[in-house]
Amino acid sequence: MTTSISNAVSNSHHAASSDIYGTAYDSTVEIYEALYAFAQSEENGIVKMPSGQEIDVNTLSGMTTYSTYLQFLQAHKEMIDNIFQFVKNLENKLDNLLSS
Numbered sequence: 001m002t003t004s005i006s007n008a009v010s011n012s013h014h015a016a017s018s019d020i021y022g023t024a025y026d027s028t029v030e031i032y033e034a035l036y037a038f039a040q041s042e043e044n045g046i047v048k049m050p051s052g053q054e055i056d057v058n059t060l061s062g063m064t065t066y067s068t069y070l071q072f073l074q075a076h077k078e079m080i081d082n083i084f085q086f087v088k089n090l091e092n093k094l095d096n097l098l099s100s
Helices: 004-011 020-041 060-099
Strands: 046-048 054-056
Touching: 020 046, 020 060, 054 060
Parallel strands: none
Antiparallel strands: 046 054
């Protein structure tokens, strides 16, 4: 069973590239898009999620939902960044082995 938050994240991928570099870029873009959507809510407090669902961040439940969504995006970005670092280190080690 998927939640609306996981659906929102899976629908928001831009897939600029299928490699780890493109995925790392996409994870950064997702966070900035989420923050931009929050900044655009201004007076009415309505934020449109990537899934199309609209939430009111002026309510406790809306702010909790959006806050959880941002935390999820941050955790996702950290995981992608860690994999990115691992791949970079592996590529460097392989390059050093081949050039030795």
